[in-house]
Structures are given as C-alpha cells and as structure tokens.
Amino acid sequence: MSDVTLPPLRNRGPAWLYEGNWSLRIGLVSFLIILLAAIFAPLVTSYDPIAIDLAKALQPPSLVHWMGTDHLGRDVFTRVVFAARVDLQIGAIGVALPLIIGTIVGLIAGYYGGWVDAVIGRIVDVIIAFPFLVLVIAIVAMLGPGLINLYIALTVVSWVLYTRIIRAETIALKKREYVLAARNLGFGHLRIMFGHILPNAIAPALVFAMSDFALDVQVGATLSFFGLGAQPPTPEWGLMIAETRSMMLTAPWVVVGPGLAIVVVSLVVSLIGDGLADKVRRLDG
Amino acid sequence: MVESPGLSIENLSIAFDDGRKVAVSGVSLSVPTGEAVGLVGESGSGKSLTSRAALGLLPKTAKASGRIRLGDLSILDMSPAQLRSVRGAGIAMIFQDPMSSLNPVARVGQSIAQVILSHEAVSADDAESRAVTLMDRVGIRDAKARAGSFPHEFSGGMRQRIMIAMALAAKPRILVADEPTTALDVIVQKNILNLLDQLRREEGMGLLLVSHDLAVVASLCSRIAVMYAGQIVEEGPTKEILVRPRMPYTAGLLASTRRDKSVKRLTSIPGSPPALGDRAASCRFAPRCRLAIDPCRSAPVELIEVGPRHGARCIRTQEMAHV
Amino acid sequence: MIRYTLLRLAQAVPVLFGISIVVFFLVRLIPGDPAVAALGSRATPELIARVRDQLGLDLPIWEQYLNFLSHALRGDFGISFFYQQDVWLVTVERLPITLLLMGYSIALAVLIAVPFAFLSAVRQGQVTDHALRVLFTIGLGMPVFWSGIILAYILGVKFQLLPITGQGAGGLDTLAHLTLPAITLAISISPILVRTLRSSIIEVLASDYVTTGRAMGLRSRYLNLSYILRNSLRPVVTVVTINLGYLIGGTVIVERIFSIAGVGSLLIGSIATRDYAVIQLSTLIFALLVLVTNLVGDLLYSLLDPRMALNK
Numbered sequence: 001m002s003d004v005t006l007p008p009l010r011n012r013g014p015a016w017l018y019e020g021n022w023s024l025r026i027g028l029v030s031f032l033i034i035l036l037a038a039i040f041a042p043l044v045t046s047y048d049p050i051a052i053d054l055a056k057a058l059q060p061p062s063l064v065h066w067m068g069t070d071h072l073g074r075d076v077f078t079r080v081v082f083a084a085r086v087d088l089q090i091g092a093i094g095v096a097l098p099l100i101i102g103t104i105v106g107l108i109a110g111y112y113g114g115w116v117d118a119v120i121g122r123i124v125d126v127i128i129a130f131p132f133l134v135l136v137i138a139i140v141a142m143l144g145p146g147l148i149n150l151y152i153a154l155t156v157v158s159w160v161l162y163t164r165i166i167r168a169e170t171i172a173l174k175k176r177e178y179v180l181a182a183r184n185l186g187f188g189h190l191r192i193m194f195g196h197i198l199p200n201a202i203a204p205a206l207v208f209a210m211s212d213f214a215l216d217v218q219v220g221a222t223l224s225f226f227g228l229g230a231q232p233p234t235p236e237w238g239l240m241i242a243e244t245r246s247m248m249l250t251a252p253w254v255v256v257g258p259g260l261a262i263v264v265v266s267l268v269v270s271l272i273g274d275g276l277a278d279k280v281r282r283l284d285g
Numbered sequence: 286m287v288e289s290p291g292l293s294i295e296n297l298s299i300a301f302d303d304g305r306k307v308a309v310s311g312v313s314l315s316v317p318t319g320e321a322v323g324l325v326g327e328s329g330s331g332k333s334l335t336s337r338a339a340l341g342l343l344p345k346t347a348k349a350s351g352r353i354r355l356g357d358l359s360i361l362d363m364s365p366a367q368l369r370s371v372r373g374a375g376i377a378m379i380f381q382d383p384m385s386s387l388n389p390v391a392r393v394g395q396s397i398a399q400v401i402l403s404h405e406a407v408s409a410d411d412a413e414s415r416a417v418t419l420m421d422r423v424g425i426r427d428a429k430a431r432a433g434s435f436p437h438e439f440s441g442g443m444r445q446r447i448m449i450a451m452a453l454a455a456k457p458r459i460l461v462a463d464e465p466t467t468a469l470d471v472i473v474q475k476n477i478l479n480l481l482d483q484l485r486r487e488e489g490m491g492l493l494l495v496s497h498d499l500a501v502v503a504s505l506c507s508r509i510a511v512m513y514a515g516q517i518v519e520e521g522p523t524k525e526i527l528v529r530p531r532m533p534y535t536a537g538l539l540a541s542t543r544r545d546k547s548v549k550r551l552t553s554i555p556g557s558p559p560a561l562g563d564r565a566a567s568c569r570f571a572p573r574c575r576l577a578i579d580p581c582r583s584a585p586v587e588l589i590e591v592g593p594r595h596g597a598r599c600i601r602t603q604e605m606a607h608v
Numbered sequence: 609m610i611r612y613t614l615l616r617l618a619q620a621v622p623v624l625f626g627i628s629i630v631v632f633f634l635v636r637l638i639p640g641d642p643a644v645a646a647l648g649s650r651a652t653p654e655l656i657a658r659v660r661d662q663l664g665l666d667l668p669i670w671e672q673y674l675n676f677l678s679h680a681l682r683g684d685f686g687i688s689f690f691y692q693q694d695v696w697l698v699t700v701e702r703l704p705i706t707l708l709l710m711g712y713s714i715a716l717a718v719l720i721a722v723p724f725a726f727l728s729a730v731r732q733g734q735v736t737d738h739a740l741r742v743l744f745t746i747g748l749g750m751p752v753f754w755s756g757i758i759l760a761y762i763l764g765v766k767f768q769l770l771p772i773t774g775q776g777a778g779g780l781d782t783l784a785h786l787t788l789p790a791i792t793l794a795i796s797i798s799p800i801l802v803r804t805l806r807s808s809i810i811e812v813l814a815s816d817y818v819t820t821g822r823a824m825g826l827r828s829r830y831l832n833l834s835y836i837l838r839n840s841l842r843p844v845v846t847v848v849t850i851n852l853g854y855l856i857g858g859t860v861i862v863e864r865i866f867s868i869a870g871v872g873s874l875l876i877g878s879i880a881t882r883d884y885a886v887i888q889l890s891t892l893i894f895a896l897l898v899l900v901t902n903l904v905g906d907l908l909y910s911l912l913d914p915r916m917a918l919n920k
Contacts, residue, residue, distance in 0.1 A: 126626030130895045133857025134875070135630075138891040141879040142637035218751045222861060225753050226876055241754055248761055259754035266749030340823055373825030380823075385816040390838050399834075403827040451824050 024275025030268040038084035047075035049082040049235045058251040067257035070240070071247050076257045083235040083258065087217050087265070090147070090229075094154040094216030095209050101155065102162025103205060107193045109163065110170025117167070124160040132157055136219055137228065145228045154216055161212065162205050169201035203280045210273030214266040221262055237261050290356050291317035291491040292339055292376060292459045297351035299334050299343065306561045308347075309334050309515045318458050321485055321492040323502030323523070325538065326512035327558060335512070336461045336495045340378050341368040355459065374404040377452035381464035383444035387436035393447045394420070394432025400454035419450040423480060442473035446480065453484060459491040460484075466501060478505055499542040503527055508594075511535050514558050514569040517588065521595030531597035531605050533574045568598070576601045616903050623899060631892045632676045635884050641665075646689055646884055662686065685889045690881040699871060699889045705775050706870035709786050710859055713793035714848055720798040722837070725805035732810055744799035752858045756792040756865040764788060773867040789862040796858050797851065804847045809840040842909070849905030856894050 037044050053073035061068040067076035109120040127135070139153035140146075173179060174197060182192050221238030223229035230236035232243065237258035244254035293315040300307045309331040316322045326332040338349050341360050353360040355375050363371065372378075380386045388396055397416035401407060407415075413432070420428035423446040436444055445465060452460055462481060466474035482505050485492045496502050502509055503523055510520040511534065519532040530536040537554040556573040559565070568574070571581040580600060588596040599605065638645045643659035660666060663686070664675050679685065685695040724740055731737045764772035776785035812818060813836065821835045848855070860872030867873065871890045878886040 122622055122626060125623050126630060128853075129623050129627055129898055130630070130891070131853035131856035131860075131898060134853075134860060134891055134894045137860070137875065137879070138634055138887055139637060141887050142634055142884070144639065214749065221751055222753055225751075226864070226879075228879065238751070238753070241757065245757060248757065249765060252761060255754065255757055259751065259758065262751050262754065263746060263749040267745060270745055270749065342819065342823060369822075369825045369828065371825065372823055377825075378823040380816060380820060382816055386820045388817045388821065388835050388839070390842075391834055399826055399830050400824045403825055403830065448820065451820070455825065 021275050021278055023271045024279070027268050027271030027273075027275055030264075031272060034084060034265065034268065035088065037081055038088055041078075041081045041085065044081050045075065045078040047078040049074065049079045050233050058247060058254070060251070061253050068251065068253040070244050070254050071251075076240075076254060079235040079240055080237070080257045080261050083237050083240060084261065084265075086147070086230050086234060086236045087220060087262070090150065090154075090220030091213040091217040091265070091269075093151050094158070094220065095213045097151065097155040098159040098212075099162050099205065099209055102159035103166050103198070103202070105159065106163040106166025107170055107198060107201070110167040111174060111189070111193050111197065113171075120163065120167075124163055127157060127160045128164075130157070132215075133219060133222065137223065137226075140223060140228045145231065147230055150220060150223055150229050154219065158212065158216075161208065165205045165208055166201055169204060170197055173197050173200055203276075203283070207273055207277045207280055210269050210276060214269045217262060217265055217269075221258075290458060291315060291320070292493065293352075293354045294335065294339065295352040295354070297335060297338060297349065297353060299331070299338060299347050299349045301346055301348070301561075304348065307515060307564070308561060309338075311351075312512070312515075312517050314510050314517065314520070316459055316491040316493045318491045319485070319489045320508070321482070321494060321506040323506035323509040324493060324495045324512060325497065325499050325502050325509060327497055329558060329561075330512040331515040332495050332512045333463055336378070336463050336493060339459075339461055339493070340372050340376055342372075342378070370404065373400055373452075373457060374455040375457055376459040376461065377455070377457040378461040378463065379445070379448045379452050379465050382468050383441050383448055384468065386448055387444055389436055392433050392435060393439070396436075397432075397447070397451050397454050400451050404455040416450070416454065419454055420447065423447070423450045423453075423484075424476075425450075441469050442477065445469060445473075445477055449477075449480065449484070453488070456488070457490065459493065461493045461495065463495045464497070465494070467496070467498075474501070481505065499538050511538065514564055516569060516598060518570065518598040519596065520588070521592065521597075525592060525595050531591045531595070531602040532570075532599040533576050533601070533605065534570045535597075536605070568600075576604055613907060616906060620899055620903060624896075627892065627895045627899070628677055628680065629673070631888055631895070632673050634888055634891065635663075638884065642884065646882055648882055680892075686885040688878075688883050688886050690878065690883040690886070695885045695889050699874060699886060699893060702869055702871045702874050703893065705782075705786075705868060706859060706863065706872060708782070709789060709793070709863065709868065709870060710855060712783070712786050712790040713797065713855065713859070716790050716794035717798040717801055718844060720794055721801035721805055722841075724798075725802045725809055725840075728802065728806045729809035729813060740802070744802050747795050748799040750796065752792060752796050752861045753865055755795055756789070756862055759788060759792050759795075760866070763791075775868045775870075785866075786868070789866045789868060792862050792865075793855065793858045797848075797855055800851050800854075801844065801847060804843050805840060808843050809836065812836055812839045815839070845905050845909050849902050852898050852901050856897065860894075 041049075051074070056069050056073035057071050059065055059069040059073075065075050065077065067080060070076055070079070105120060109117040135157045136150075136153045139156060140149050143149040143152065170193075179192060179196050182196050187195075220229055221236070221241075224236045224238035225242045227242070230239050232239065240258040241255045244251075247254050293313075295313050297309060297312045298307060299309040312331070312335050314322070314324070314335070324332045324336065334343065334347070337343055339353055339355075339360065341353075341363060343349055349361055351361070355371060358367075358371060358375065360368070360371070387393065391399075394413060394416045397419055398409070398412035401412040401415055402409065405412075417428045417432050420432060425431055425443060425446055431439075436447070439447065449465075460481075465481065466477050469477060478501065481492060481494070484490070492505070494502055494505055499509075503526075506523055508521065509523050509526045510517050511526070511532070512518065513534050519526065519530065519535045521531075526535060527539065530539055534554070541554070554573050559569060559572070565571070565582070566585050567583055568577070568581045568586045571577040574581065578601070586598050586600055588598045589600070589602065591597045591602050597605075635642055641656070641660075643656045643663060643665060644651050646659060647655055664672050667675070683696045685699075687693065688695045688698050691698045724744070728737045728740045760772040763769045770788045771785045772788060774785055776782040817839075818831070818835050821831045826835070856872075859870070860875060862868070863870040863872035864876045871893055875887060875890040875894075878884075878890070
C-alpha cells in the first residue's frame with residue numbers, strides 16, 4: 001500500500017496534448033518545427049533571402065545550396081524558409097479572422113433562431129454558392145493586389161463555413177439540460193452562449209480549421225502566383241514559383257522547393273486535423 | 286454407403302482469430318435431395334455460420350476444417366471460380382431480411398435473369414422470359430409487368446418470393462434458407478413456408494431450413510438438428526424430437542416454443558449460452574442444465590445414439606426419458 | 609419528380625437574388641472612382657464622365673442595383689473595355705471549353721478514383737490502404753498551379769507526350785490539348801472521391817444484397833458492375849456537386865497555366881486589364897454554374913437511385 005504513489009496533482013494541460021494519437025503527435029511536432037524554422041529563419045540559414053548575386057544564378061542543388069539557386073542567384077532553400085513566415089501568416093490569419101467572426105455569428109444565429117437565423121442563413125447560402133477561389137480572386141481583383149486585401153477576401157468568403165458549423169452545434173446544444181438549467185438560473189444570454197455553449201460547440205470548427213488552414217495557404221500561394229498576393233521581392237512560395245517558372249526548362253529545381261513546402265505544410269496540418277477529428281469522435285462516443 | 290447426391294457436412298469446425306475462437310465445432314449433418322432438414326438454435330449457436338459454410342460463404346477471417354460435400358464436390362477445397370459456378374446451380378441460399386437482400390438498383394426481373402445467365406448458356410431474352418415464369422411460380426401476380434419494378438416497390442413478403450425465385454433460377458439441388466421468415470408477419474410467414482415446401486417437393490430439392498424457431502422448422506422438416514454453443518446437441522426425426530427430446534436443451538427449446546414463438550432467446554432455461562471464448566471442454570450446456578451431474582462437467586460428451594437415426598449429446602438421456 | 613424539380617427551383621430563387629447583390633457590390637469594392645480605375649491611363653475627364661454615365665454611377669445605390677438587375681436579366685452586362693465588345697458575348701463564348709474541361713476532369717478523376725478506392729476498400733486497414741491514403745493526402749496537398757507546371761514539364765516537355773498550351777483545333781485535337789490540364793485537375797479532386805468511394809464500397813461489400821449475389825453464384829463481372837460498382841458510385845454525384853466550387857477554382861488556375869481560352873483564364877486575364885465588367889460576369893457565371901449543377905445533381909441522383917425518385 002505504501003508503494004502506491006498518487007499522480008501529482010498538477011495540471012498537465014489539455015488531454016489531447018499528452019494522450020494524443022500518433023497522427024496528432026507527429027503533426028504537432030512537425031508543425032512546431034516548421035513554425036520555429038520560420039520564426040528563426042536567419043538562424044536556420046546563413047544566406048540572405050533577398051540580396052541578388054547574379055554570379056551564382058541557377059545553380060543546381062548541391063551541399064552548399066540544398067535546393068539550388070534561383071535566376072537572381074538567391075539560395076532557394078533560404079527563400080523557402082523565409083517564405084514560411086508569409087505563408088504560415090496567411091494560413092493563420094485566414095483561419096483566425098473567419099473563425100472568430102463565423103463563430104460569433106453562428107452562435108447568434110443558432111441561439112436566437114427566428115428571423116435572425118433566417119437572415120444569417122440566407123447570407124451564408126449566398127456566399128457558399130460562390131466557388132471559394134473565384135470569389136476570393138474577384139474580391140482581391142477589385143480591392144487591388146496585396147496581402148491585406150487577401151486577408152479581407154479570405155475573411156469575407158470563409159466566415160460562413162464556420163458559421164454553418166457553429167450554428168448547427170449551437171442548435172443541438174441549446175436544448176441540452178445544462179443549458180436549460182443555466183437559463184433557469186437566470187444567466188445572461190452572453191454568458192450562456194460563450195460560457196456554456198461555445199466550449200462544447202467549438203471542436204468541429206477547430207477540426208475544420210485545420211483543413212481550412214491548408215486551403216488558405218494554397219489559396220494564398222495561388223493568388224501570389226497570379227500576382228495578387230505577396231509582392232516581389234518578398235519570398236512567398238507561390239510567388240517564387242511564378243518568378244522562376246520560365247526557368248523551369250533549364251533549372252527545374254527552382255520550382256520544386258517552394259511547391260514541396262506547400263505540400264508538406266498541407267500534409268502536416270491534415271495530420272493534425274485527422275488527429276483532432278479522432279479526438280472529437282472519442283470524446284463524443 | 287452410397288454417395289448421396291445431396292449435401293453432407295462432416296465434422297465441420299469454424300474458427301476465428303487464428304483458431305483462438307472456435308464458433309462451430311465438429312458439426313456433421315446431411316441434407317439428401319428431396320428432403321427437408323431443419324437446423325435450430327439460438328443466435329450465436331453457429332447455425333448461420335454452418336449454413337453459410339455450405340456455400341463457401343464464410344467471412345475472410347474465418348477458418349473452416351472438416352468436409353462439406355455436395356454430391357461428389359468438396360466445397361471447402363474449391364477455388365473461387367469453382368465455388369461461383371456451384372453456388373446458385375448446385376446449392377443456393379436465401380436470407381433473413383428481404384428488405385436489404387436485393388440489389389436496390391436492379392429491376393427484379395433482371396436480378397432473376399442474371400442468375401440464369403450466370404449459369405447457363407441461354408439468350409438474354411430466354412432468361413428474361415424464364416424469370417417471369419419463375420416470378421409467376423413463386424406467386425407474384427402480374428409477373429410480366431412486375432419484372433420491370435425495383436425491389437423497393439414490393440412488400441417484404443413479395444421480396445422474399447423474389448429472392449426465392451432467384452434461388453431457384455439455376456435449378457439447385459440444395460436450397461439453404463437462413464431464417465427466411467423471421468422478418469415477416471405471421472400470415473406472410475405461413476405463405477412463404479408453404480411455398481418453400483411446395484417448391485421442394487416439385488423440384489425434388491434438398492432444403493436446409495435454418496431458424497431459431499423450432500415450430501417453423503418442425504412444420505416443414507422431416508429431420509431436425511439442434512445446435513448449442515457451436516455443437517449439434519441433438520439430431521433426429523422431427524416426430525421423435527418433438528415428442529421425446531433426449532437432451533435437456535431441446536426440451537427447454539420445445540417448452541419455450543410452446544409458450545412464446547417470438548422470443549429469440551430462451552426464457553425457460555435460466556442463464557445464457559457461453560461466450561465464444563469460454564466454452565468448456567465438457568458438456569457446454571451443463572452450467573444451465575438442471576439434470577447435470579459431475580461427469581457432465583468434467584469430460585467431453587459425444588453424440589450418443591439414442592434411437593433409430595436419433596442422436597443426443599447427453600449422458601443423462603436415460604433420465605430424460607423419464608422426465 | 610416534376611413537383612420536386614419545381615420546389616428545388618423555387619428554393620434557388622432567393623440564393624440567385626443574393627448572388628446578384630454580391631456580384632453587383634463587387635464593383636463597388638474598387639477603391640476610388642470605378643470609372644477612373646477602369647480607364648486607367650486612358651482616363652480623360654470626358655471619358656470618365658461617359659463611363660460614369662454608362663455605369664450609372666451618379667444614381668442612388670438601389671437604383672443602380674435595379675438597373676444592373678434589369679440589364680442583367682436581359683443579358684446586358686455592359687461593354688468590355690479591353691475587348692471593346694459585349695461582355696456577355698466575350699464571356700459566354702468561352703464557357704463551352706470550360707465546361708468540357710470540367711467534364712473531362714471529372715471523368716478522369718472517377719477513372720483514377722474507382723480502382724484505387726476499390727483497392728483501398730478491399731485491403732481495408734492493411735499497408736496498401738494506408739499507403740494509398742498518404743498518397744492521396746499528398747495529392748490533395750499539391751497546389752494545382754504547381755502540380756500543373758510539374759506535369760507540363762514531365763509529360764509535355766521531357767517526354768513530349770501531350771501538348772501543353774492552348775485548346776487545339778477542335779475534336780480530338782482539343783481533347784488531346786485538354787488532357788494534361790484535365791489530369792492536373794483530376795489529381796486534385798480524386799482524393800476527395802477516393803475517400804467517399806472507399807467508405808461506400810466498404811459498405812456495399814458488406815451489404816446483404818452483395819451476399820445474396822454471391823450466394824446465387826452471379827458472374828463476377830455482373831456482380832462487380834451492377835451490384836458493387838453501381839451501388840458504390842451513388843455518392844459520387846453528390847460528392848462532385850458538393851465540391852464543384854473547389855473544382856471550378858482548380859479549373860480557373862489550370863486554364864490560366866495551360867493557356868486555355870475559357871472563362872477562368874478570362875477572369876484572371878481581366879484582372880491585369882482592369883476589365884471589371886468581365887470579372888463581374890465571370891464570377892456570376894461560376895456561381896450560377898454551382899447553383900445549376902446542384903440542381904441537376906439532385907435530379908441525376910434520383911435517376912441513379914430509383915428509391916429516391918419515388919420518394920420525392
């Protein structure tokens with residue numbers, strides 16, 4: 001009996017961090033590595049991402065330049081690492097703003113119902129009717145190229161996706177006993193919505209946020225590729241591919257690196273998403 | 286002994302999980318052509334697995350040993366292609382739920398005709414017209430028009446008739462019916478059973494009728510085999526089984542059948558069948574048996590001849606006779 | 609069936625109305641004077657005044673919208689500044705090649721997805737299944753513009769198997785020219801199809817009717833086609849319609865990469881030329897395409913599944 005030790009009574013953080021399945025663990029660790037590499041990019045590589053050195057233009061991959069050099073003699077790997085700053089930012093902002101706005105609107109629609117819900121529902125229907133990329137492109141085309149306008153466009157188009165998820169969850173949750181009890185206790189609407197419903201409604205939205213992150217990174221790179229997002233000489237994966245596309249015949253490596261970076265980020269994020277979805281399923285079941 | 290042209294199962298065992306879980310052990314059973322044999326047991330007794338094994342229709346994870354002969358063919362040794370040609374034409378099977386057992390996107394006439402086309406070199410037109418004849422034979426009115434309908438446009442009883450028509454289409458020698466009436470209303474049940482009986486006699490088929498319901502089986506079959514926990518515990522002529530059961534489990538089954546025909550589990554015997562993992566090497570029914578004595582619990586019990594063509598897996602049959 | 613069709617049409621009306629509002633306000637997003645923006649370096653006071661008048665920019669906003677709507681209903685979306693032609697004509701002329709490309713891509717995607725989904729379903733939980741899942745997750749992670757460029761390089765330049773630009777001279781030549789773009793698109797949408805098909809095949813393989821089919825000794829070909837494939841394919845129409853927006857996004861990119869004169873490349877091209885009316889109409893057309901396809905998809909679904917037709 002004396003040998004039995006109780007586990008220490010300290011908070012070990014949210015359960016999904018330490019009880020995680022493998023896809024969640026690998027995903028989170030990889031994402032952390034990418035994130036740290038982006039933040040500490042100058043420590044990861046000794047080259048300058050922007051300075052031009054034509055003498056070194058279009059060198060094939062080697063031990064010195066892992067992914068070769070581009071047409072302006074810049075180290076492709078260096079630029080890929082620095083570009084992660086921009087592209088991860090696109091993913092983060094492209095998810096965060098719609099997530100916040102969409103969640104609030106979804107809570108309101110689901111909680112109050114009636115005409116509020118009807119109006120919000122119609123707006124959601126209309127925006128969802130547009131192909132995602134087309135509407136983003138059209139909005140940026142009107143507002144003008146640039147990252148800020150890209151964020152505006154991403155937010156305008158994708159908040160509805162979160163609204164739809166949160167609304168459905170809210171409608172299901174508001175009939176639950178504990179919510180009804182909170183009402184009977186005279187809690188305010190805001191407190192019920194954000195204190196009681198939101199914490200239980202958010203999980204599916206977070207799972208979706210992962211695939212949305214990957215989509216946003218792809219859309220950001222695509223718009224930059226078409227000259228609508230990041231502007232030269234900013235290193236950005238889509239833009240890098242656009243700048244060097246014409247060199248592809250003689251130096252195919254210039255477009256491989258940035259493309260692979262996008263693939264890797266999508267893969268990592270979808271691992272996290274799969275892991276989260278698995279968690280949510282287990283919590284529900 | 287002359288090779289019977291029917292189905293004979295010899296010492297069949299079926300195991301899962303690399304042999305760790307034995308679902309069916311040492312089952313022997315024969316269904317001669319022209320005769321109806323019943324296989325009775327609770328769900329989980331292994332009766333459905335046994336009947337599926339007769340068509341080589343076991344799940345991939347199952348491992349079967351023993352012999353299953355259809356005439357001079359050995360089912361367990363056949364290649365997938367050989368099995369395909371035997372199914373339908375040599376031995377066919379109908380299932381419990383007519384609602385889900387027909388292809389929802391095929392017209393029923395087509396479903397029947399395709400069985401014919403799968404086994405015989407006939408033209409599509411001939412197969413179609415034979416399909417209509419078959420539908421007529423199984424009692425579907427206005428068969429010609431109804432052949433163009435989809436399964437969802439029929440009632441449960443009618444769908445079961447269509448499945449029977451499919452099963453008969455390639456003229457099998459043996460028909461296996463696994464709980465063919467369980468999902469149907471009582472009146473429809475009777476009609477389907479009568480139909481099966483009539484077709485068996487007209488076609489000279491062997492019928493293996495599998496059911497949890499002793500009454501259903503007794504109404505059609507000349508012989509009955511009772512399964513419990515993966516073994517046959519009693520087998521014999523229907524009359525004998527009904528009048529003088531020689532194994533306590535059969536007696537309990539009989540008693541519960543008289544009381545309530547709808548129950549799937551036995552209420553007249555306390556306890557429940559052993560799980561797949563912990564089946565004793567001794568008599569498997571002993572823990573629930575009120576006649577059980579020490580030897581029942583210590584050594585395996587074999588099927589004992591208790592009368593002409595009548596066997597029981599019980600060492601207390603003598604006592605049974607007096608109860 | 610007819611009643612159901614009418615009901616679905618009626619449901620589409622408010623969405624259609626909303627789409628028109630969004631498309632109308634798109635042009636209002638242009639910072640500053642749209643007339644100036646449209647004219648760019650060509651802007652003179654007289655031209656600006658003429659364009660403002662033509663666009664009705666001096667009227668109250670709701671009147672502008674009603675004007676837009678009434679013109680739009682007659683197919684009048686103004687004049688393209690770049691092409692100096694009716695916007696409707698410029699845009700609609702390019703729709704067939706876009707639709708052809710989309711149809712071709714869906715067909716290729718199904719051709720890719722079916723065998724792999726089958727393999728995955730049959731080998732459920734085994735190494736093959738996991739490997740295929742990783743492969744298709746990578747497929748989903750590849751940005752279309754990048755995979756398009758890489759494919760063009762490998763298949764078009766290195767091995768010279770397929771043409772890499774333009775839409776050819778009609779007929780088989782067009783099909784040959786569209787093959788590379790269609791493969792690119794198919795790779796991007798087939799992962800979605802594989803996922804759905806895999807689970808639907810697993811479900812069908814375990815179904816009672818497939819067991820019946822086996823018990824009757826049906827010919828493998830018939831069993832595989834009519835029992836397994838046809839039932840497994842039922843969700844495909846739904847998946848394609850649900851993901852049509854995604855497919856259209858890919859089409860826009862691919863048309864641009866492979867220089868196909870469709871609505872998508874027109875949309876991207878018009879950004880540089882500030883041909884706002886063209887951007888407006890092509891956006892509208894893509895939204896309408898989604899709306900119409902959803903409708904047609906629903907009706908098609910009920911054709912594929914006889915049970916649905918009766919229930920509605």
